[in-house]
Amino acid sequence: xxxxxxxxxxxxxxxxxxxxxxxxxxxxxxxxxxxxxxxxxxxxxxxxxxxxxxxxxxxxxxxxxxxxx
Numbered sequence: 001x002x003x004x005x006x007x008x009x010x011x012x013x014x015x016x017x018x019x020x021x022x023x024x025x026x027x028x029x030x031x032x033x034x035x036x037x038x039x040x041x042x043x044x045x046x047x048x049x050x051x052x053x054x055x056x057x058x059x060x061x062x063x064x065x066x067x068x069x
Contacts, residue, residue, distance in 0.1 A: 012047030
Protein backbone atom coordinates (compact mmCIF):
# COMPACT_ATOMS: atom_id res chain seq x y z
CA UNK A 1 0.00 0.00 0.00
CA UNK A 2 1.08 3.54 -0.74
CA UNK A 3 1.19 6.09 2.06
CA UNK A 4 -0.11 9.52 1.15
CA UNK A 5 0.78 12.41 3.43
CA UNK A 6 -1.96 15.03 3.77
CA UNK A 7 -1.21 18.53 5.07
CA UNK A 8 -4.17 20.64 6.06
CA UNK A 9 -4.60 24.13 7.45
CA UNK A 10 -7.95 24.16 9.24
CA UNK A 11 -9.92 27.16 10.48
CA UNK A 12 -11.69 27.27 13.87
CA UNK A 13 -14.97 26.00 12.40
CA UNK A 14 -13.25 22.90 10.98
CA UNK A 15 -13.17 24.04 7.34
CA UNK A 16 -10.03 23.11 5.43
CA UNK A 17 -8.46 26.37 4.28
CA UNK A 18 -5.60 24.78 2.33
CA UNK A 19 -4.51 21.22 1.64
CA UNK A 20 -1.52 19.61 -0.06
CA UNK A 21 -1.11 15.85 -0.44
CA UNK A 22 2.12 14.07 -1.35
CA UNK A 23 3.63 10.60 -1.46
CA UNK A 24 6.99 12.01 -0.38
CA UNK A 25 7.34 11.99 3.42
CA UNK A 26 10.14 14.57 3.53
CA UNK A 27 8.22 16.99 1.29
CA UNK A 28 5.15 16.51 3.46
CA UNK A 29 7.02 17.22 6.69
CA UNK A 30 8.60 20.36 5.19
CA UNK A 31 5.17 21.51 4.01
CA UNK A 32 3.72 20.88 7.48
CA UNK A 33 6.44 22.99 9.06
CA UNK A 34 5.65 25.75 6.57
CA UNK A 35 1.90 25.50 7.27
CA UNK A 36 2.58 25.83 11.02
CA UNK A 37 4.94 28.77 10.58
CA UNK A 38 2.51 30.59 8.28
CA UNK A 39 -0.22 30.65 10.92
CA UNK A 40 -0.19 34.03 12.62
CA UNK A 41 -0.39 34.31 16.41
CA UNK A 42 -3.93 35.68 15.99
CA UNK A 43 -4.96 32.66 13.89
CA UNK A 44 -3.49 30.25 16.45
CA UNK A 45 -5.28 32.08 19.27
CA UNK A 46 -8.54 31.85 17.30
CA UNK A 47 -8.15 28.07 16.93
CA UNK A 48 -6.55 27.58 13.50
CA UNK A 49 -4.43 24.41 13.25
CA UNK A 50 -1.99 22.78 10.85
CA UNK A 51 -2.50 19.02 10.68
CA UNK A 52 -0.39 16.30 9.06
CA UNK A 53 -2.03 12.92 8.61
CA UNK A 54 -1.63 9.86 6.41
CA UNK A 55 -4.08 7.97 4.24
CA UNK A 56 -3.68 4.94 1.98
CA UNK A 57 -5.80 6.02 -0.98
CA UNK A 58 -6.13 9.16 -3.09
CA UNK A 59 -9.89 8.69 -2.60
CA UNK A 60 -9.38 9.72 1.04
CA UNK A 61 -7.66 13.01 0.15
CA UNK A 62 -9.94 16.07 0.16
CA UNK A 63 -11.12 16.96 -3.34
CA UNK A 64 -9.70 20.48 -3.21
CA UNK A 65 -6.17 19.34 -2.34
CA UNK A 66 -3.11 20.03 -4.44
CA UNK A 67 -2.00 16.46 -5.17
CA UNK A 68 1.71 15.74 -5.69
CA UNK A 69 2.66 12.20 -6.67
